[in-house]
Amino acid sequence: xxxxxxxxxxxxxxxxxxxxxxxxxxxxxxxxxxxxxxxxxxxxxxxxxxxxxxxxxxxxxxxxxxxxxxxxxxxxxxxxxxxxxxxxxxxxxxxxxxxxxxxxxxxxxxxxxxxxxxxxxxxxxxxxxxxxxxxxxxxxxxxxxxxxxxxxxxxxxxxxxxxxxxxxxxxxxxxxxxxxxxxxxxxxxxxxxxxxxxxxxxxxxxxxxxxxxxxxxxxxxxxxxxxxxxxxxxxx
Amino acid sequence: xxxxxxxxxxxxxxxxxxxxxxxxxxxxxxxxxxxxxxxxxxxxxxxxxxxxxxxxxxxxxxxxxxxxxxxxxxxxxxxxxxxxxxxxxxxxxxxxxxxxxxxxxxxxxxxxxxxxxxxxxxxxxxxxxxxxxxxxxxxxxxxxxxxxxxxxxxxxxxxxxxxxxxxxxxxxxxxxxxxxxxxxxxxxxxxxxxxxxxxxxxxxxxxxxxxxxxxxxxxxxxxxxxxxxxxxxxxxxxxxxxxxxxxxxxxxxxxxxxxxxxxxxxxxxxxxxxxxxxxxxxxxxxxxxxxxxxxxxxxxxxxxxxxxxxxxxxxxxxxxxxxxxxxxxxxxxxxxxxxxxxxxxxxxxxxxxxxxxxxxxxxxxxxxxxxxxxxxxxxxxxxxxxxxxxxxxxxxxxxxxxxxxxxxxxx
Numbered sequence: 001x002x003x004x005x006x007x008x009x010x011x012x013x014x015x016x017x018x019x020x021x022x023x024x025x026x027x028x029x030x031x032x033x034x035x036x037x038x039x040x041x042x043x044x045x046x047x048x049x050x051x052x053x054x055x056x057x058x059x060x061x062x063x064x065x066x067x068x069x070x071x072x073x074x075x076x077x078x079x080x081x082x083x084x085x086x087x088x089x090x091x092x093x094x095x096x097x098x099x100x101x102x103x104x105x106x107x108x109x110x111x112x113x114x115x116x117x118x119x120x121x122x123x124x125x126x127x128x129x130x131x132x133x134x135x136x137x138x139x140x141x142x143x144x145x146x147x148x149x150x151x152x153x154x155x156x157x158x159x160x161x162x163x164x165x166x167x168x169x170x171x172x173x174x175x176x177x178x179x180x181x182x183x184x185x186x187x188x189x190x191x192x193x194x195x196x197x198x199x200x201x202x203x204x205x206x207x208x209x210x211x212x213x214x215x216x217x218x219x220x221x222x223x224x225x226x227x228x229x230x231x232x233x234x235x236x
Numbered sequence: 237x238x239x240x241x242x243x244x245x246x247x248x249x250x251x252x253x254x255x256x257x258x259x260x261x262x263x264x265x266x267x268x269x270x271x272x273x274x275x276x277x278x279x280x281x282x283x284x285x286x287x288x289x290x291x292x293x294x295x296x297x298x299x300x301x302x303x304x305x306x307x308x309x310x311x312x313x314x315x316x317x318x319x320x321x322x323x324x325x326x327x328x329x330x331x332x333x334x335x336x337x338x339x340x341x342x343x344x345x346x347x348x349x350x351x352x353x354x355x356x357x358x359x360x361x362x363x364x365x366x367x368x369x370x371x372x373x374x375x376x377x378x379x380x381x382x383x384x385x386x387x388x389x390x391x392x393x394x395x396x397x398x399x400x401x402x403x404x405x406x407x408x409x410x411x412x413x414x415x416x417x418x419x420x421x422x423x424x425x426x427x428x429x430x431x432x433x434x435x436x437x438x439x440x441x442x443x444x445x446x447x448x449x450x451x452x453x454x455x456x457x458x459x460x461x462x463x464x465x466x467x468x469x470x471x472x473x474x475x476x477x478x479x480x481x482x483x484x485x486x487x488x489x490x491x492x493x494x495x496x497x498x499x500x501x502x503x504x505x506x507x508x509x510x511x512x513x514x515x516x517x518x519x520x521x522x523x524x525x526x527x528x529x530x531x532x533x534x535x536x537x538x539x540x541x542x543x544x545x546x547x548x549x550x551x552x553x554x555x556x557x558x559x560x561x562x563x564x565x566x567x568x569x570x571x572x573x574x575x576x577x578x579x580x581x582x583x584x585x586x587x588x589x590x591x592x593x594x595x596x597x598x599x600x601x602x603x604x605x606x607x608x609x610x611x612x613x614x615x616x617x618x619x620x621x622x623x624x625x626x627x628x629x630x631x632x633x634x635x636x637x638x639x640x641x642x643x644x645x646x647x
Contacts, residue, residue, distance in 0.1 A: 033586030033619075060603040086598040089591055110600065112592025113585070151458055151499065152450070178498070225358015225455055 021076055024126055025104045027119035029056070038117050040094070040104070042069075042076065043125035053128040054080055054094070063128030066094070074098035076106070081130070082200050084110060133168030136161055136190040139214050140169075144232035148221050153177065157221070159197070159206070159232055161188065171197050173204070195219070206230065237274060237314035238376035239505060239546065239626070242419040244466040246507025246514070246546055248629040252553025253565060253647070256575040260633060260645040261297030265290065267308070269637025270372050270624035272546075276315040276334060280628075280635055282643060283309025283374075289322050289330065290643075291337060294630070297645060301337035305330060307348070311374035312416070312626075314384065316398065321377045321384045324348075329377075329386060329394070331401060341401030346390035348374070351412045351429045353456035357610045369614035370503075371462070372544065372624055375426075376416035381438055385424050387413025393426050393434070395441060405441030409434060416464035416505075418472075420486060425472050427461020433474060433482070435489060445489030450478025464505040464546075466513075471528070473513050475502025481515055481524075483531055493531030495524070505546040505626070507554070509568075514554055516543035521595075523547075523556070523571065535571045539564075540595045542617075545636075550629040557623025557636055560594045563646070581621030581640040589616045 025040040039055040052066035066078035077095045084092035089111040096106025096119070104119040144159045155177040163169050171185040183199035190196075193210040195217060208219020208230070221230035239246045266286030273282040279300055280292045285308040291300040306326030313322040319340055320332040327347040331340040350367040359366050375387035383395045383404050389412045395404040410430030417426035423444060427433040431451050435444040452458035463475030471492060472484040481495040481502050500520035507514040512534060513526045521542055525535035545557030552568045561582020565574040582590065588600040602613045621640035628635040634646045 031588050032584055059600070084599040084603070088595065089597055089599060092599065110588060111595075111597045113588045113597070115588075150454075151452065 020074060020098055021071055021104065022125055023121045024123045025119035026122045027104075027117055029108050029115050029117040031108075031113070031115045034058075038108070038119065040096075040119060041125040041127045042066075042071070043127045051127050051129065052078055054083075056084075059084065065128070065130045068093075076104070085201060087201070131187060131189070133164075133170070133188040134190055135163050136169040136188060136195065137193070139193075139210055140190060140195060140217075143235040144217060145235055146230050146232040148228040148230045150177075150223070150226060150228060157230060157232065173197070173199060173206075208232065237316075237378055238272060238312035238416050238464065239418075239466065239507075240548075240628075242378045242380050243468060244416070244418040244464055244505060245468055245509065246466060246505065246548055246626075247509050248548060248550040250550045250629045251632050252549075252551030252568070253555070253629065253632050253634055254553055254567075254574050256565070256577055257647055260647045262645070263290075263292050263297045263299070263643040265641050265643065267641055268618050268639035269641060269643060270310040270639065271637055272312040272376075272626040273628045273635040273637065273643060274313055274315055275628055275630050275635070279334070280643070280645075281313045281315060281320050281334070282625075282637060283311055283313060283322055283324075284637075284641075285310055286641075287324070287326075289313060289320065289324075289332060289337070291320070291334070292643065294633070294635075294645070297643075303330070303332050303337040303339070309374070310372060311386075312376035314377040314379050316379035316384075319398065321379065321386075321398075323374045323377065323386055323388070325374065327388075327390075329384075329396065331384070331398070343394070343396050343401055343403070345388040345394065346392065349389040349412065351414070351460060355454070356456045358455050358457075359610060366611075368456075369611050370544075371412065371414060371429075373414055373416075373462070375414050376464070378417055378419050378424075380419040380424075381422075383438070385417045385419065385426075385438070387415060387417060387426055387428070389414065391428070391430070393417060393424065393436060393441075395424075395438070407434070407436050407441045407443065411460070415461045415474075418465045418467045420467035423486065425465045425467055425474075425486070427463070427465065427474055427476065429460035429462070431459050431461075431478075433461055433465070433472075433476075433484065433489075435472075435486070447482070447484055447489045447491065449476045449482070450480065452478070458499065462501070462503045466506050466508045468508040468528070473506040473508055473528070475504060475506060475515055477501045477503070479517075481506060481513070481526070481531075483513075483528070495526055495531050495533075497522070497524075503544040504556075507547045507549050509549050514547045514549065516545075516547065516556055518542045518544065521558075523566070525571065537566075537571050540593065541590075542596065544624045546626040548627040548629050548634075555627045555629060555634055557625055557627060557638075559617055559622040559624065560590055560596065561621040561623060561638065561640075562594065563623055563627065563634070563636060563644075577644075577646055579621030579623070579638050579640050579642075579644075581619070581638075584620070586619055587616055589620050 064083035183202035271283035305324035409428035501518035541560035625637035
């Protein structure tokens with residue numbers, strides 16, 4: 001029995017030592033005129049890859065994934081994906097290191113502004129994983145075209161859907177107005193004939209249902225505050 | 237008066253301040269200032285969102301008097317024949333003695349309101365009418381032919397007899413009139429949020445012509461004249477929220493040219509000088525110079541942040557305020573930056589509203605509860621010493637207000 005307890009204790013120590021930054025970390029970040037709570041979850045996946053997400057109540061950030069996550073010994077860095085980001089300002093990132101007294105101290109970096117934070121471990125990690133694209137039925141695979149009108153002139157939309165080998169469906173989206181835009185689609189979902197695609201960085205969502213004839217998708221194209229009807233028809 | 241004269245040219249006779257030396261003085265008020273100052277007989281007059289109309293000694297920055305109205309005063313007073321004229325959000329129009337601030341007369345309009353619409357800018361809830369947070373100015377009056385002319389949130393353009401305070405006529409438009417009328421050759425010119433620009437006979441109040449700008453029935457973002465016109469050499473120049481700058485024949489209203497700004501509002505009122513039109517845009521943050529005859533671009537420069545302030549020209553310098561709390565001076569001919577002045581509040585950068593290079597930090601500017609973001613963002617912009625005010629230049633001194641509550645005199 002003593003041996004078993006010793007082994008368990010040793011195992012726990014080993015786990016802790018190999019993943020010293022894993023856990024839920026909480027503290028605050030002070031930007032000029034405002035202090036915000038900051039909650040950071042860091043963990044390792046079953047494949048032993050680091051995963052993380054961040055919550056900043058008051059800044060509209062809840063469970064935003066950390067990408068480009070790099071953890072070397074006691075140093076942590078990552079980029080907040082899908083929140084506090086803009087086409088002109090780029091992404092917000094964090095950089096931190098574990099202190100000798102077990103705190104995680106670092107900086108929040110946004111558009112050249114830098115604010116310090118100090119976090120303490122408050123529990124086990126609760127990383128929120130981002131939704132993953134699903135496979136779409138074969139009825140959706142292929143090229144679709146449609147038009148919507150905004151500000152008095154038409155935009156021509158082409159959506160091409162394909163199923164990837166392992167990571168669900170992919171989509172290519174082209175919107176031609178006065179200019180041609182090709183927003184990167186980062187999520188494709190299909191459930192019972194209802195399609196959702198998102199290009200988060202562009203504020204674009206398209207949701208639509210496949211017709212019984214399988215030749216059109218009737219739905220809504222959302223661009224920021226604009227919600228516009230858009231029916232896509234299969235390209236012959 | 238606003239923009240220096242009834243035609244709103246935006247051109248001042250002072251020498252151009254090519255260098256910034258120091259703050260001559262700064263005058264504190266109780267709230268933000270979006271009004272633009274005017275000068276008469278050594279006194280600076282302006283309105284404050286603290287509800288006061290102020291007179292301040294130009295030489296010293298010492299308060300001469302203040303008159304408290306019943307609401308914010310985000311308009312630019314007109315001074316004529318010893319009388320100060322200004323509008324207030326209390327729905328009244330004030331005529332005050334320029335020396336004492338005493339009331340000569342007041343005129344009650346049908347009441348002020350901001351431009352409003354359901355679903356404006358995509359704000360939620362969509363079925364609720366919401367006031368536009370960027371309808372920040374009130375109409376600034378002009379005086380001509382013994383009358384004072386101004387627009388109102390009640391949709392009317394008013395002509396009031398300056399001697400008696402009696403209504404001469406009112407001209408009804410279809411929506412809020414917060415643009416400032418310009419006067420030229422017996423005609424009053426003004427745009428309305430109903431999407432039309434009007435030319436009205438100054439004597440009778442009869443419509444001479446109207447011009448239709450763009451419409452936006454979906455989110456009401458690309459509609460309405462908030463910019464105030466300049467009328468020079470028989471041509472009316474005005475910006476519009478439909479992202480155009482229009483040049484219209486003053487006699488007929490016929491469009492001479494339009495300058496497309498790719499969905500970016502033109503709130504700034506154009507300045508016109510020696511055959512060129514100077515204006516700035518909001519979202520795209522561009523400073524433009526266009527040929528007054530053709531509308532062709534002469535100069536385009538990328539700025540850091542939205543511009544609602546109107547350019548002021550003095551000598552070979554053009555000065556404009558920026559919503560990131562910067563006052564900029566440029567060379568008139570080349571557009572070369574001569575100097576910048578930054579308000580202290582903007583340097584504090586509360587809430588990281590600005591990026592390190594002083595552009596708007598949109599993820600932090602617009603972060604908020606769902607689609608109420610524009611309401612909150614407007615408030616954040618006001619919180620950083622933004623400059624909505626259009627500069628006044630006299631004797632090499634530049635006067636302007638900021639949302640940090642100060643009226644500045646720079647030399």
